[in-house]
Amino acid sequence: xxxxxxxxxxxxxxxxxxxxxxxxxxxxxxxxxxxxxxxxxxxxxxxxxxxxxxxxxxxxxxxxxxxxxxxxxxxxxxxxxxxxxxxxxxxxxxxxxxxxxxxxxxxxxxxxxxxxxxxxxxxxxxxxxxxxxxxxxxxxxxxxxxxxxxxxxxxxxxxxxxxxxxxxxxxxxxxxxxxxxxxxxxxxxxxxxxxxxxxxxxxxxxxxxxxxxxxxxxxxxxxxxxxxxxxxxxxxxxxxxxxxxxxxxxxxxxxxxxxxxxxxxxxxxxxxxxxxxxxxxxxxxxxxxxxxxxxxxxxxxxx
Numbered sequence: 001x002x003x004x005x006x007x008x009x010x011x012x013x014x015x016x017x018x019x020x021x022x023x024x025x026x027x028x029x030x031x032x033x034x035x036x037x038x039x040x041x042x043x044x045x046x047x048x049x050x051x052x053x054x055x056x057x058x059x060x061x062x063x064x065x066x067x068x069x070x071x072x073x074x075x076x077x078x079x080x081x082x083x084x085x086x087x088x089x090x091x092x093x094x095x096x097x098x099x100x101x102x103x104x105x106x107x108x109x110x111x112x113x114x115x116x117x118x119x120x121x122x123x124x125x126x127x128x129x130x131x132x133x134x135x136x137x138x139x140x141x142x143x144x145x146x147x148x149x150x151x152x153x154x155x156x157x158x159x160x161x162x163x164x165x166x167x168x169x170x171x172x173x174x175x176x177x178x179x180x181x182x183x184x185x186x187x188x189x190x191x192x193x194x195x196x197x198x199x200x201x202x203x204x205x206x207x208x209x210x211x212x213x214x215x216x217x218x219x220x221x222x223x224x225x226x227x228x229x230x231x232x233x234x235x236x237x238x239x240x241x242x243x244x245x246x247x248x249x250x251x252x253x254x255x256x257x258x259x260x261x262x263x264x265x266x267x268x269x270x271x272x273x274x275x276x277x278x279x280x281x282x283x284x285x286x287x288x289x290x291x292x293x294x295x296x297x298x299x300x301x302x303x
Contacts, residue, residue: 001260004280005035005289010072010079010265012226013054013120014280014289015062016272017098024268024282024289025051025064028072028079032062032096045101047094050085052134053120053170053226053268056303057152058127062096063106065118065131078265078285084136091115091133093150093157107150110157116143120170120226123302126197127152130160132167132181142166147181149198158198161210164190169227169237169268173250174299180215182227182237187218189227189235189248215252222246226268231276231297238266238281245269245281262286271298 005011009028016022020037023044032044032051050067057063069085092108092115108115121131128151135143147161147170161167161181169182172194179192179200190212192200202211215235218224222242227235233250243266244259260266265285272278276298278291 001290001292003288004291005033005041006287008033008287008289010081010284011282011287011289012052012268012284013064014268014270014282015054015056016270016280017056022272022280022289023054023062025054027052027067027070027081027284030069032064043101044098045096045103047096047103049088049092050117051094052118053131055121055123055129055301057095057123057129058303059152060098060303061152062098063121063123063129063152064094064096064103065121066092066094067117067119067134068092068115068136079287080265080285082137084138088136091118091136093118093121093131095152106152106154107157110148110159113159115148116145119168122170122172123152124172124176124197125302128156128197130170130172130179130198132164132170134166134168134184145183147179156198160198160200161192161212164210168225171227171229171235173229174231174233178250180227180229180235181212182224184223184225184240187222187224187239188214189216189224189237189252191215216248216254218246225266228269228271228279229299230271231299234296236269236279236298238269240265240267245279263288276300 071083119134144163166184223240
C-alpha cells in the first residue's frame with residue numbers, strides 16, 4: 001500500500017485522469033485536491049459545502065456530488081462527520097472545469113424537491129449519469145434516500161428509485177444493463193435491471209420495497225460506502241468498521257474481503273494504472289489517498 005496524498009480533510013471520490021494525475025475531494029475542506037504524475041500537489045477547485053463523489057463527464061469536466069456540508073467532530077487523531085452543517089441549505093450536482101477550477105451548480109432540486117445530500121455518481125455511455133442522494137442526518141431523524149438520473153448538459157433530472165436507506169456507492173455492470181447501489185447503514189447491495197437510459201424495470205411490491213433485487217447483505221456489522229466494478233463484473237465495496245474492500249460477485253456471493261489495517265473509514269475505491277490493476281482507496285479517518293495492486297482489472301469507465 002502506497003500513500004498518494006496525505007493530510008487531507010476526509011478524502012473521498014478518487015478519480016484517475018488520462019495524464020496520470022489523480023484527484024480526490026476533501027469533504028471536510030470543500031476542495032478538490034490532485035497530484036500529477038510528477039508528484040506535484042495542487043488544489044484543483046474550491047467547491048464549498050461537502051464535495052463527496054466525483055466522476056469525469058463526456059465533456060472532460062469533473063462532475064461532483066455535493067452533500068451541502070456536514071458537521072465535523074474531532075475524535076482522537078480523526079476528524080469524523082456527524083450531522084449537518086449549520087450553514088447547510090441543500091445538496092447539489094456541480095460541474096468543475098479542471099482547466100480553470102471554475103465550479104457551477106448544475107442541479108439542486110428535482111421537480112421542486114431539494115436535493116438533500118448527493119453522494120456518488122456514475123456515467124453511462126449515453127451522456128447521462130446516475131447518482132445517489134444519501135439524505136441528511138439531524139439530531140433525532142434522518143432522510144430517506146433516492147437514486148436519480150440526470151444529463152450532463154443540465155437538460156434533465158429524474159428521480160428513479162425511492163425510498164432507500166442511506167444510499168451511497170453506485171455503479172454499472174460491464175454491459176450497462178444492471179445498476180448497483182450500496183446502502184451504508186444496512187450494508188446491503190441492491191441491483192436493478194436497466195431498460196433504457198435513466199429507466200429501470202422494477203420488481204413489483206411487495207417483492208421489493210424499492211423495485212430493486214437484494215443482491216447481497218452483510219452477515220455481520222459493517223457499513224458500506226462507495227463502490228467500483230471490476231472488468232469481470234465483481235462489485236468492490238469500500239467498507240467501514242470491518243475496514244477494507246468487500247468483493248461481491250454478480251450473483252451476490254461475497255468473494256473476498258481485502259482488509260486495510262490502521263483505518264476504520266475506508267470510504268472509496270477506483271481503478272487506474274496499467275490495465276487498471278491499481279486500486280486507489282480513500283482512508284478518510286487518516287486523511288489519506290492510497291494505492292495498492294489489485295489482482296484483477298477494473299472496469300473501464302464511460303469517460
